[in-house]
Amino acid sequence: MRDMKDMIPIYYRLADDIKCQIESGQLKHGDMIPTEGQLGESYGISRMTVRRGLALLAEAKLIETVKGKGSFVTRLKLSRVVIDLQDNPAGSGEALRYRLLTVKFARDNNVPAQELKLEVGAKVIHLKRLLYQGEHIIAIENKWMPYLKGKPLLETQLEYANFPEVVAKHQDSVPVRNDVVISVNTLSSEQAELLGEEPCSPALVIKQVIYSKEDKPLGISYMVCHKDRFQLRANSYLYSGKL
């Protein structure tokens, strides 16, 4: 029995020890770490507890375990970067808020609507709203989604919720995937006027397509962002999870 005073689980200490050995370079990419039996013996703990520690390391992608062979230190990766689109992506400070400009019904005759792959003649809702930070407009959002009878869009939802939430509230099926493309474009004169910029000045464009479990598109969003007032911040860590 271990001492329970220190509140920190033994499997966590084991994982942290190995993590430090990897960070310091004692264990290098490709090295095999001691077997579960050896670790259990040297720490004086049972194999199940050892496995729990190794599971933490595997979750953080610091090791890989191979059945019949052993556990091996993986190559360190820093290339997967996480952006939280919900977390204030603009300059820090004042809170964000939305203002709904227009709600229109469209047929499937325009390009965004066609991407929704609806039956011919099906109706599409087209939303246009502005994203404010303080008194400044920092982005223009255009959204298209299939019109479902009996699933009204409440204005409160439209004003405040972010894109995946708007779609979720309006659909029967649960949205499970969000494909995002980040690119650059020049502003149309209408967009430039809204954003207080010169026409043809550059802007960040974020396109989102939300899919159901059956891979059916449930909504499309184009977000045109003011180049100075909207930056995407992201970061990646060598290890993630509970370590």
Next chain:
Amino acid sequence: MRDMKDMIPIYYRLADDIKCQIESGQLKHGDMIPTEGQLGESYGISRMTVRRGLALLAEAKLIETVKGKGSFVTRLKLSRVVIDLQDNPAGSGEALRYRLLTVKFARDNNVPAQELKLEVGAKVIHLKRLLYQGEHIIAIENKWMPYLKGKPLLETQLEYANFPEVVAKHQDSVPVRNDVVISVNTLSSEQAELLGEEPCSPALVIKQVIYSKEDKPLGISYMVCHKDRFQLRANSYLYSGKL
């Protein structure tokens, strides 16, 4: 004892069952799922095995467990988006390759070098390289990192490795964090010429700063991307991990 024929672990089946109940709406945000004891009894398995299934659901952020209370269905989130900067971020098709343009030594008198927070007078390496896809230049990269004696930069590393790897090979300490800012700018005439664009046309700018465990900046990279030949693709899933 369970039947081992079906190769699919019981804890996984349990997790998948609950996942389906969440997806279908039978279990909603905030609902408590059955206790570990109840699940163990209804599946005829031990509590440890139940816990393993619930760990999968927790890892996928589908449930949250609270000590002394129970496990609850979380709110569905689609706002965290993952970009793999290593995974071909340009138009699909031909492979990417790097070409080193210049390697210079700089003092800490320019802005990027100052961001590295070195001692006064310390030397900085400045790399400039081009990212090709096929015959097209799709991005211009500028990198700054502290100059370390006895840690030479091999050309092969400079030609092929991506930014975190270049930094990792040149440093004593292991890089553990990569902060990224994605924004928009207009091309200088020199940049425009390299990219085959008009001066002042828009471009995507990706700035990366890599930090050590001690939060010391180990390298800075500015990447200016051709607006039509380089798009950032990303996606997010409602649940991640092994489910």
Next chain:
DNA sequence: TAGTGGTCTAGACCACACT
């Protein structure tokens, strides 16, 4: 054949949350 990780059990004690 021996060694490895993968799955699972049937208990135990603990800390925490309710009432």
Next chain:
DNA sequence: GTGTGGTCTAGACCACTAT
């Protein structure tokens, strides 16, 4: 107190990998 999840044990059998 009762019920919950959190930790941990000392075994067991299996499947895979090496030799």
